[in-house]
Amino acid sequence: MYALAINGSPRKGGNTETLLRAALAPLEKGGWETEFYQLGGRQVRGCIACYKCFERKNRQCAVANDCFNEVMEKIIRADAILLGSPTYFSDVTAEMKALLDRTGLVSIANGRLLRGKIGAAVIAVRRGGGIHAFDSINHMFLMSQVIVPGSLYWNLGFGLDKGEVESDAEGLNNMKNLGETVDWLGKAMAPHKDSYPTDDSNYG
Template sequence: MYALAINGSPRKGGNTEILLTHALAPLARAGWETELLGLSGKSIHGCIACYKCFENKDMRCAVKNDALNDVLEKIMRADALILGTPTYFTDVSAEMKALLDRTGLVSIANGAALRGKIGAAVVAVRRGGATHAFDTINHMFLMSQMIVPGSIYWNIGYGRDKGEVNGDAEALANMEHLGRAVDWLGKAIAPHREAYPLGVRP
């Protein structure tokens, strides 16, 4: 099984990346193929509402002059998707919002292509607004018929400067538990995928 974590922070090596690394660690130990992909330095534009994805139905966005389709290919292959973002004005980063909008629409256009995949949101925050950013990611997951596991608290870590989140022991414990929850859920649903195939809308 393959777990993909995507860091929506434009800052490399920051608190969002640290949280995602901790969430992936239990999955790697359990035998999953894991990958941490950063959006920093990648150009991903917002959705232009051309709706060509509904005509093409090729699991891709019709806009091909940025990095979205390369990321989409990995998303569509993943069994579990963990999306991480810093908190900007109580919401996700612009990079993450563009990814959410275009990924969600391509999924709908292709018969709910994300249906049945596991989705988890992770948020780094200095002080407030993290639950709104957390909800923004989960809204796309839930509207895409993905399965969202819980953990011991909201998947939130506190810190502003690089590395500061390492001092949030509760957040790091939560990331460990989240990774183990994704592992358990992935193994629990794997035998049922043929009976409940992905990409088939009710």
């Protein structure tokens, strides 16, 4: 099984990356193939509502001059997707928002590519707004028929400066539990991977 962690923070080696890697560690221990993808700081534009993904149905976005299709290919292959972001004005980064919108639409346009995958949001927050950012990611997951596992608490880690989140013992423990839960869920789901409900009658 393959787990993909996508870092929406432009700060490499920062608190969001620390949290994501802490969540990946139990999956690596459990025998998963894991990958960490640095999205933040790269060029990825928002959805332009051209709807060519519905015409072409090639599992790609028509906007091909940024990194989106590269990461979308990885998302399609993944059994579990961890999306991480710091909190920018009580929401996710612009790069993460662009990824959410385009991933959700390309998935729907191509027969719901995310259906039955496992998805988890991971948020680094200085003080407030983390729950809103957490919800922004989970809304796309839930509208895409992704299975969203719970953990010990909201998947938040507190810190501002690089490395500060490492002092948040509760947050790091939550990441460990999240990874263990995804590991358990993925292995429990594996025998039933192809039996997820497929009724798309409400989506045209």
